[in-house]
Amino acid sequence: MGRAPCCEKMGLKRGPWTPEEDKILVAHIHSHGHGNWRALPKQAGEPLPPSLPPSLRPSASQTHLRRLLSPSLARRRAAAPRSVPDLRCPCCFAGLLRCGKSCRLRWINYLRPDIKRGNFTxxxxxxxxxxxxxxxxxxxxxxxxxxxxxxxxxxxxxxxxxxxxxDPGAQEQLEEASAAKKRKKPAAAARKREGKIKMRKLDALTAKxxxxxxxxxxxxxxxxxxxxxxxxxxxxxxxxxxxxxxxxxxxxxxxxxxxxxxxxxxxxxxxxxxxxxxxxxxxxxxxxxxxxxxxxxxxxxxxxxxxxxxxxxxxxxxxxxxxxxxx
DNA sequence: AAGACGTTCAACCGCTGCGGC
DNA sequence: GGCCGCAGCGGTTGAACGTCT
Structure with a gap:
């Protein structure tokens, strides 16, 4: 229902984000916010504001750096077909060749300034x-x-x-339930919907x-x-x-x-x-x-x-x- | 030293709900 | 009321890295 036609088949980039991409995304969100994720990659292709602080460089978690510096990844990137943006598509632009969904995920899970990184206490x-x-x-x-x-x-x-x-028993039950859910997906989906209504009520309660x-x-x-x-x-x-x-x-x-x-x-x-x-x-x-x-x-x-x-x-x-x- | 196996985590996939038309 | 587009969510994947043998 209303599934957005994804542009990934039209040459959008996938996989790990580069520092440059992070920089573009962060700079764009800092200056414009993110009213529309889908249109964001196109807008983010526009020139960066001159006021961008020099320190506004991408985060460099260990995993991220490892991946960026990984020779095998570099090989894969080099071997990957060059992305060809479709400028008619709102998702595609040479500046930030990512779909809005990917931008949103990257921002929410990684680039947001209030993200706390490191081990869980x-x-x-x-x-x-x-x-x-x-x-x-x-x-x-x-x-x-x-x-x-x-x-x-x-x-x-x-x-x-x-x-x-x-305890292992509980974990086995969880796994079994998950397997059963896969077998009976339609019924499970209906139950899930029902459950979500219940959970909304709980949300309303706990929102306070x-x-x-x-x-x-x-x-x-x-x-x-x-x-x-x-x-x-x-x-x-x-x-x-x-x-x-x-x-x-x-x-x-x-x-x-x-x-x-x-x-x-x-x-x-x-x-x-x-x-x-x-x-x-x-x-x-x-x-x-x-x-x-x-x-x-x-x-x-x-x-x-x-x-x-x-x-x-x-x-x-x-x-x-x-x-x-x-x- | 090297291969097998296990762990971690960023990113992707596909579904759902919601609002606008 | 139905359709469409979008944001958001949860499940899953896969590559890098760590540990074991």
Whole structure:
């Protein structure tokens, strides 16, 4: 229904973004915002504003740099057929040969100035677990309550770390359910729709609740900190090496030891620090609406959430005995 | 040292909801 | 009310990298 005719077959570029592309996209969004993603690549092909700060260079995460510097990737890029833009198409322009969808994803998941990069803290992981129990696989809803984290990132962390902490039986059930869902897709889709209506009601209920982790300095509410530290201690007692490793990793967060890593990180840091030092008005112009998702005060949020869940969530989970930490 | 295997995460795919016409 | 275009979402993929043998 109304599926946008994608231009990818008309020569749009795919794959990892280059620093140049990032620069173009960031510069464009800083100066124009992103009212229309689809038209953005064309507009972004227009000359950059002369006022673009020299420091406005792309982020340089380790993965990104690795990929950019990868010889095999360079070979693939060289071997790839040269993209031919179709100037009649609103998506295509020599300046930024990406579809709007790709631009949007890149901005939301990577270039946004309020993205928090680095390992997830124990508090964040516990929040994800709790929110996942509340909301299910609604990653965007979970991300909205974890400032600086994207749905994609949370989804990745869930699948790579957190899911494994669940007992194996539960994981098998999940996998089985997923397989069954694939077999019975139409019925599942109908149920999903029904479920979404229910979840909207839940959203309406919980919309009043501010983010779980909302303060800009990444601090968390005292209740949450308390509860998660208890949980971490319990995990360590059970000899959960994985979580212990992640705990120690989170301690190491943003504190790289090798010179190579710290150098790369410095690039990233300077980029973001300079970007973040932009006047607030500029940031608001970029349509971030940071106060919506991240700026609300967090006082009493957890209490509210727990109350909502205890009152309404018990039915679906039948036992209702969610293993929430003591507050 | 080298190959196999596992992990991570950016990016893509395809579906859905919503608003405009 | 139906169609169309768009943004947004969740699932999935695939390449780079890390670890194991």
């Amino acid at each position: 124990d508090e964040e992981e516990q929040s994800i677990i709790q929110l996942h129990q509340l909301l299910g696989n609604r990653w965007s809803a979970i991300a909205a309550r974890l400032p600086g984290r994207t749905d994609n990132e949370i989804k990745n962390v869930w699948h790579t770390h957190l899911k494994k902490r669940l 609740a501010a983010p779980v982790l909302s303060s800009p300095d990444r601090s968390v509410s005292s209740t949450l900190t308390e509860s998660t530290s208890t949980a971490s201690a319990a995990e360590e007692q059970h000899g959960n090496s994985g979580s212990s490793a992640s705990a120690s990793a989170s301690v190491k967060e943003e504190c790289f030891t090798s010179s190579e890593e710290s150098e790369e990180f410095q690039i990233d840091e300077s980029f973001w620090s300079e970007t973040l030092s932009m006047p607030l008005d500029d940031i608001n112009d970029v349509c971030m609406e940071p106060h919506d998702a991240f700026g609300k005060p967090a006082d009493g949020d957890m209490d509210y959430w727990l109350k909502v869940f205890m009152e309404g969530g018990g039915d679906d989970n039948n036992d209702g005995a969610l293993d929430l930490p003591q507050i």
